[in-house]
Amino acid sequence: MSTTTDILLLSVAISAAAGFIGSFAVMKRMALAADPLSHVALPGIGVALALHINPMIGAAAMLVFGALLVWALEDRARAATETVIGVVFSAALAVGSITTKGEDLIDALFGAAGALGNSEMAFGIALASAIIVFIITSRNRLIVAFVSPDVARTAGVNVRQLDFLYLEAFALTIALGLRFLGVLLMGALIIVPAASGRRLAGSLSTMLWITVTISVTSTLIGTWIGLHLHRQTGPLIVLVATGIFLLSLLPLNTRRRIQKDRPTTVTG
Amino acid sequence: MNPVLKVDQLSVQFDATRVLSELSFSVNKGESLAIIGPNGAGKTVLLRALIGSIPFSGTVQWAAGTQIGYVPQKLDLDRDIPITGFDFLRARVALAQKRALDVSSVLMQVGLPLEVASGPIGNLSGGQFQRVLIAFALVGDPSVLLLDEPTAGVDQPGEERLNELVHRLQQSKGLTVLFISHELSVVDRYATNVLCLGRVHPCFGPPRTLLTSETLRDLYGTEVKYHVHDH
Numbered sequence: 001m002s003t004t005t006d007i008l009l010l011s012v013a014i015s016a017a018a019g020f021i022g023s024f025a026v027m028k029r030m031a032l033a034a035d036p037l038s039h040v041a042l043p044g045i046g047v048a049l050a051l052h053i054n055p056m057i058g059a060a061a062m063l064v065f066g067a068l069l070v071w072a073l074e075d076r077a078r079a080a081t082e083t084v085i086g087v088v089f090s091a092a093l094a095v096g097s098i099t100t101k102g103e104d105l106i107d108a109l110f111g112a113a114g115a116l117g118n119s120e121m122a123f124g125i126a127l128a129s130a131i132i133v134f135i136i137t138s139r140n141r142l143i144v145a146f147v148s149p150d151v152a153r154t155a156g157v158n159v160r161q162l163d164f165l166y167l168e169a170f171a172l173t174i175a176l177g178l179r180f181l182g183v184l185l186m187g188a189l190i191i192v193p194a195a196s197g198r199r200l201a202g203s204l205s206t207m208l209w210i211t212v213t214i215s216v217t218s219t220l221i222g223t224w225i226g227l228h229l230h231r232q233t234g235p236l237i238v239l240v241a242t243g244i245f246l247l248s249l250l251p252l253n254t255r256r257r258i259q260k261d262r263p264t265t266v267t268g
Numbered sequence: 269m270n271p272v273l274k275v276d277q278l279s280v281q282f283d284a285t286r287v288l289s290e291l292s293f294s295v296n297k298g299e300s301l302a303i304i305g306p307n308g309a310g311k312t313v314l315l316r317a318l319i320g321s322i323p324f325s326g327t328v329q330w331a332a333g334t335q336i337g338y339v340p341q342k343l344d345l346d347r348d349i350p351i352t353g354f355d356f357l358r359a360r361v362a363l364a365q366k367r368a369l370d371v372s373s374v375l376m377q378v379g380l381p382l383e384v385a386s387g388p389i390g391n392l393s394g395g396q397f398q399r400v401l402i403a404f405a406l407v408g409d410p411s412v413l414l415l416d417e418p419t420a421g422v423d424q425p426g427e428e429r430l431n432e433l434v435h436r437l438q439q440s441k442g443l444t445v446l447f448i449s450h451e452l453s454v455v456d457r458y459a460t461n462v463l464c465l466g467r468v469h470p471c472f473g474p475p476r477t478l479l480t481s482e483t484l485r486d487l488y489g490t491e492v493k494y495h496v497h498d499h
Contacts, residue, residue, distance in 0.1 A: 027349055140359035143351055147343065147389065150321045151401070154338040155363050155408060201350040202388065 006121055008223065013128035014176045015189060015219035015237075019212035020135040021173045022194030023204075024142055024166065031195070034187030036089035038174045040066035042096020050099070056120070060175040066092070067171035071164045120179075127176055131169050135208075138162065143204060181234040189215060192241040196248040214244050272297050272334060272412060272444045273318070277326035280313050287313045290326070293463055293472045297331075297411075300438065300445045302459035302475070304452070306488050309465040311448045312341065315414050318446070330412075337405025339398065339415045345390040353385030353392065353400045360407040369407065378403045378433060394421040398430060406437070413438070415447040419454075427451075431458065452479060452494045 025031065041059035048058025066089065073084045135142070141162050145152040149159045170190075177186030197211030222237030271294035280288040287310040295301045303311050317324040319338055330336070357371045375385050378399040389397065398418050405413060415434065419427040431454055438445050449455050455462060455475055462478045464471045466487040471478060484492035 027351075140362040143355060143359040144363065147345065147351070147356055148340055150316060150319060150340055151338055151404065153321055154319050154336045154405075155360055157363065198348065198350060203350055203352045204355045207350040 004227075008220070010121055010124045010128075011180060011219045011223060012216050013125050013132075014173075014180065015215040016212050017128040017131040017173050017176065018186070018190045019193055019197075019215035020132050020208060021170055022190040022215070023197055023208050023211045024135070024146070025170060025190060026194040026198050027146055030170075031191050032086070034170075034174065034190045035184070036086050036093075037063070037066060037070070037171060038184065038187045039089045039093035039096060041175065041178060043092055043099050044096075046096055046099025056175070056179060059178050060172065062092075063171040063175045064168060067167040068164075071167050074163075124176060124179075127172060131173055131176075134165065134169050138165070139204070139208075142166065181237065185234045185238050188238045189219070189241065192238065192245050193218060196241075196245045199245075199248045214241065218244060270297075270331060271295055272299075272331045273446075274329040275318075275327070276329075278314075278317060278324055278328060279326055280310065280317050280322060280324045288317070288324070288465070291465075291470055293461075293470075295444060295446065295461070297444055298438075298442055299460040300447065300458050302455040302462045303446065303448045303465065304450070304455060304462060304487070305465035311465055312416055314465065315416055315446070315448065318414065334412055335408055335410045337402075337408055337410030337413045339401045339405055339413065339418055341416045342394055342397065342421050347388070347390040349388055349390045351389055352387060353380070353389055356389055356400060357385070357403055357407065360404050364408055366407070371403075371407075374403045374406055377406060377437070379429070395419075395423075395426040395430060398422065399433070402433070402437070410443065412444045412446070415445065417448050417450065419449075419451070434458075452484075452492075455479065456494075 022034075025034065040062050044058035044060070044062025045055040046058075047062075048055045051058075069088060070084055073088065141152070141157045144155055145157055145159050145162055152159050152162075173190060174186050177189060180186075181189055193214035194207075194211045196214050197207045201207035201210050218241035219237050222240045223233045225231070225240075226233030226236045273295040275294065276292050278288060278291040279286065291314070293301075303314060305311055313322065315338070316322045318328055319336055320328075353375075354371060357374065361367075361369050361371060371385075372382055375382060380396060380399040380403065384392065384396055385400065389400065392400065402413075402418075413434070418434065419430050422430060434445065434447070435458055437443060445458075447458075456479055459475050461473060462471075462475050464478065464483065464487050466489075471483060471487075479494055481492070481494070484494060
């Protein structure tokens with residue numbers, strides 16, 4: 001059975017993966033895509049519960065399939081990813097709410113705390129690590145393809161394949177967070193820290209590290225508050241991340257002042 | 269002489285619209301081909317077909333070992349994207365697996381100050397961004413440069429400097445250049461051959477024979493005054 005340390009370790013791995021994936025999602029103007037894409041998990045959960053298998057498997061399978069669908073439609077319809085995702089997965093939400101019932105639906109939407117099996121732990125950490133490694137090793141291809149897919153092709157990048165891998169990594173990141181944050185809040189953990197990172201950073205590597213730091217910090221603080229107040233951790237994690245985003249909106253000179261005044265603020 | 273590029277019966281169709289129809293031409297090593305024609309004639313579509321970004325029928329044959337550097341038109345990037353000119357160029361260096369290559373030396377070649385390249389690419393002026401794109405292409409050691417209106421949205425002095433830069437690079441590296449331009453004086457000065465795409469059949473030949481009032485009127489559907497200058 002998992003201990004608190006195990007759960008914290010897994011949360012850190014998942015939130016770091018969310019930070020890496022989110023940095024590129026925010027740049028690729030996919031900020032609004034996380035939410036609808038996460039809805040596709042619902043029918044998967046419903047079907048898995050009906051078949052008496054682990055709902056996480058159903059959710060992950062549907063997300064992987066959903067990302068494949070987006071990738072295929074995007075090329076065929078020549079439409080922006082966001083539009084395609086919006087249309088297809090709003091329908092998935094409708095199907096999901098019919099197939100999933102009562103408490104299961106609430107758990108799926110907002111996450112359910114609970115003991116994790118050893119295999120679930122190991123699988124979660126392995127998948128989160130794989131996503132982080134994918135983004136770090138693909139970052140050069142992602143940057144070039146983001147600036148111009150045509151230019152990327154002449155530099156030898158297989159843009160279609162890269163798009164596919166990124167979308168699948170994005171979907172799997174959502175699947176990873178379902179257990180802790182739920183469908184609705186995992187989308188927020190991918191996007192909100194990255195939005196702060198984009199505002200604060202001046203270069204790509206700074207953005208990646210700021211985003212990952214905010215994502216992990218929000219998760220740790222949110223979990224700590226949740227444990228002390230005996231509240232669900234998911235919404236608290238997202239609230240902490242949102243608080244940091246609001247701070248990042250302050251004009252630069254005000255932020256510098258905050259930094260200068262920090263000792264007074266902390267003790268006061 | 270074996271051509272660097274041989275295009276035969278190239279056609280591109282988007283749904284019901286045929287954008288390019290049975291286009292054939294060839295380009296030899298070290299030559300400059302200017303592509304001219306009114307807006308919507310398919311000039312950018314041609315370049316994108318040549319790099320394999322869009323489906324086409326017919327054949328596009330690049331000589332063995334050809335490395336293409338593509339410089340697109342001004343791109344629409346958000347100003348606050350945290351990717352610097354250095355990030356973009358270092359990414360290309362990594363993809364080319366040239367760890368020893370110093371990005372600053374490439375920036376020197378295209379005449380872009382280092383402090384400009386340290387800023388976000390969304391903040392660069394049209395001319396500065398074109399230089400970053402040319403530098404990006406140079407990292408890949410290209411034998412051919414494809415330029416899509418490199419001077420669009422650049423002021424007059426900047427435009428001349430960019431044209432000079434491309435010409436200098438072509439001379440020093442023995443590059444073959446294909447460029448789209450609306451500036452007939454630039455076409456006249458630098459092009460070995462001109463390919464016109466427009467309302468009538470495409471035409472191909474040296475500027476001296478093609479840049480005549482009659483051809484230009486047929487091409488643009490209106491009177492275009494231009495006199496070929498003696499070089």
